[in-house]
Amino acid sequence: TIAKQLGIPGVRERTLVAVKPDGVQRRLVGQITQRFEQRGFKLVGLKMLQAPEEQLSQHYHELRRKPFYPSLLHYMTSGPIVVMVWEGYNVVRTSRIMIGDTNPVEAQAGTVRGDFSIHISRNVVHASDSVEGAQREIELWFHQKELMDWACCDHSSTYQI
Numbered sequence: 001t002i003a004k005q006l007g008i009p010g011v012r013e014r015t016l017v018a019v020k021p022d023g024v025q026r027r028l029v030g031q032i033t034q035r036f037e038q039r040g041f042k043l044v045g046l047k048m049l050q051a052p053e054e055q056l057s058q059h060y061h062e063l064r065r066k067p068f069y070p071s072l073l074h075y076m077t078s079g080p081i082v083v084m085v086w087e088g089y090n091v092v093r094t095s096r097i098m099i100g101d102t103n104p105v106e107a108q109a110g111t112v113r114g115d116f117s118i119h120i121s122r123n124v125v126h127a128s129d130s131v132e133g134a135q136r137e138i139e140l141w142f143h144q145k146e147l148m149d150w151a152c153c154d155h156s157s158t159y160q161i
């Protein structure tokens, strides 16, 4: 049950991962999702949408003064994106490691960006970079009712309960 899964501190941590328009165009949604599933994280929200500019400007609020900001918004509105929420122990930090460095030139092989991208302007995927940032981004992209509270049957194989 859900109650049983609350046992380990941090097990209910959540992060926002998004497959950007280039990732959708290149049919990478399945492979990216698979990496989070096979790592052992629990999918609690998933949807495809055309990102509204207003929401993106909130999402990338901290970057609004960067020279690349207009082209970033143009890129992010160029086609549909897939947003998802993943849950599990240390998921924010682990997801950042799994997606790799922002600049694919620096991204290790074995990471999403290191395996599927070349240039910083088309780096395939997003993942929140802090627990607070994740909470903010999840609230920005999902309604509470779109997030599923469910018990994963293999919980005791993933965590000591």
Ligand code: IDP
Residues within 6 Å of the ligand: 063, 068, 072, 101, 102, 120, 121, 122, 123, 125, 126, 127, 129
């Ligand atoms: P992050 O996506 O790894 O968290 P941020 O610094 O938050 O990295 O930048 C957000 C996004 O803005 C990047 O993923 C990338 O798509 C884009 N971006 C960042 N720096 C540059 C740049 O120098 N040129 C073009 N796009 C950039």
